[in-house]
Amino acid sequence: MDIKAVLFDLDGTLLPMDQDAFTKGYFKELAGVLSPLGIEPEALISAVWAGTKAMVKNDGAVSNKEVFWKEFEKLTGQKPERFCEVSDQFYSNEFNRAQRYTGENPLAKEAVRLAGLNGRKVVLATNPLFPYVGQATRLGWIGLKPEDFCLVTSYESDSYCKPNPRYYESICERIGVKPESCLMIGNDEREDMHAAGSIGMNCILAADCMIPCAEQPWNGEKLTFAELVKKLGTI
DSSP, rough: OOOOOOOOOOOTTTOOHHHHHEEEEEEEEHHHHHHGGGGOOEEEEEEHHHHHHHHOOOOOOOHHOOOOOHHHHHHHOHHHHHHHHHHHHHHHGGEEEEEEEEOOOTTTTHHHHTTTTOOOOOEEEEOOTTHHHHHHHHTTTTTTOOGGGSSEETTTSSSOOOOOOHHHHHHHHHHHGGGGGEEESBBBBBIIHHHHHTTTTTEEEETTTTTTTSSSOOOOOOOOOOHHHHHHHTO
């Protein structure tokens, strides 16, 4: 493989987790901060879910952030400005309590270092459903920071989400690397492997916290994270 860029998913790949357990715990923390602003916790969580689903369907016309807060306002009747400001503060502070719903990965830093050897670009290709500060906070839980990557996708910077192939195409456009010269590493068979593979990216499935696709199991390369680190040392 003539790889010029390596893309890493975050949740379940660099950062071990059970996605459902993490989401449930994180939403509980978020509701504790935002609901005192005037929305009942259940209604708040419903609005966040609806905003998330709207971002996944985003057609690229506006940023994911705009899509999320428009849907939030439609469902709650609340102007988003105040909630947006408190939300950003949450992702810098209280969000750290959600670390207890994740695991440790002492190999994450080494994987990113090896990926960047020989002038390769390294991208944090985590689904851009979180604000940039939320991506940075989660990276900190595994000893990494946004500066370790040439691009970190977020809801401010992106207008598509996984599993839309346009999400991956937009990354290639921004970093100036063709899909066939990219390696995508992720734990989700549908959102990472099939979506990235559909535009010609090379793909490796991170097996430790794998999310299977029942209707189309991944038949390409699949490695544990420890095996992946060894692999990155050879490309």
